[in-house]
Amino acid sequence: MVGTLLLGAAACGGNQESTGGDGTQKVTIGLVTKTETNPFFVSLRKAAADAAKEDNAELIALSGKFDGDNEGQVAAMESLIARHVDGILITPSNTTGILGAIAEARRQGILVIALDTATDPEDAADATYATDNFKAGRLQGAYVRAALADRDPKLFMLDGTEGSTVSQQRHDGFLSGFRIKNDSPEIRGRAITNGDRNRAQAAMENLLQRTSDVNSVYTINEPVADGAYTALAARGLARQVTIGSIDGGCDGVRDVKAGKYAATVMQFPVRMADLGVAAVTDFVRNGKKPSGFTDTGTELITDKPVRGLASQNTDWGLQRCWG
Known part of the structure; x- marks a missing residue:
């Protein structure tokens, strides 16, 4: 402690x-x-x-x-x-x-x-x-799937902590929004990251050793998204992959603005x-x-909006990041 x-x-x-x-x-x-x-x-x-x-x-x-x-x-x-x-x-x-x-x-x-x-x-x-974490995951999944347009999904999933309720809710929400099941062949690899940037980078490097045929990545949070991007960029693969995330921290919104990943769901x-x-x-x-549960809100942040999903741009996000 x-x-x-x-x-x-x-x-x-x-x-x-x-x-x-x-x-x-x-x-x-x-x-x-x-x-x-x-x-x-x-x-x-x-x-x-x-x-x-x-x-x-x-x-x-x-x-x-x-x-x-x-x-x-x-x-x-x-x-x-x-x-x-x-x-x-x-x-x-x-x-x-x-x-x-x-x-x-x-x-x-x-x-x-x-x-x-x-x-x-x-x-x-x-x-x-x-946060309604299932909803946050579903927003990320729906966005990443829409951003692929007509490309067949080839997905890596970088989860949080094994047994964590938040990790499971976001994972399940993403699958719902992405419109696939947990055993779908579109999932090319998975890893546990404990929400940590360095572990995420190492996990992505290990996944890429198995296959570099990937075009989309689910991430539990923005430190994980940053680690995933770093590993992909080192292999020259960042441009072919759509990365989504959840958090809405100011650094994360700046990363979306810089094009490191396509979207984040702000908490x-x-x-x-x-x-x-x-x-x-x-x-x-x-x-x-x-008493009871109060949903404190979510907002999809991206500079590349897709049809059918309400979103805000990164300028809006930088004014409100982690507010």
Whole structure:
């Protein structure tokens, strides 16, 4: 588990004292992300810190060591429970493995909100603010298939973390949008990347050793898309391959603008963080408890639009990337 970020007033977790004459209660919020280094979670963490500061709350931010580090996330949850925080925002790496820690937090009266990734079952957390990841995958798949026009698909699939709910939802959504099944012969190769750029580059290099007859690539996120592009470009194959992705980070939108990959599906982690922080502070100060799943939105970003799919261009994307 990586380090801790403390922002706001120096209050003990769960402190319900007034901050002054206005009757506003101090609020302590824990945030547990999948990793500390993935740009998506860096943006989410910064947004949560900014929102907490604006709401006169304290944020304690922890994370796993890597995507899939359930033990690290459980340890982070236990630490936050011991500190008696008022609420915990978590992006679960293992949507079932974290359930025991979530149940204990809720048993002790701590509000638990899932961000980015719903728990399994979804109602294990009090509420969820996240991307509809199946929809995001379906948008990527529909775009890549349309961009191929009349060419027969020859597809590589670069997935995230094995057993990850997000990875599976995006994978299944892509297949739906691409209009093929998991065992279709159009899929020429697959690899697990854990959402990591370097692993994705190595995976693509290995796939290309088997066959270079490829014209389309599914990627779980933009670091993976960048790694895939680098490997393809090194072999002089980048121009013949349509790469799609999901994230909508500013670097990713710039990569689409530069032609490294054809399109990305933008997510909104700042919106997730803002909603999560607001929900905890509203619960503590006003007793309003959130519930259910809130879709925080997706937008297809490309400078090469296709018929039948609504999209925004990269200039629009650069104005809103990870907002």
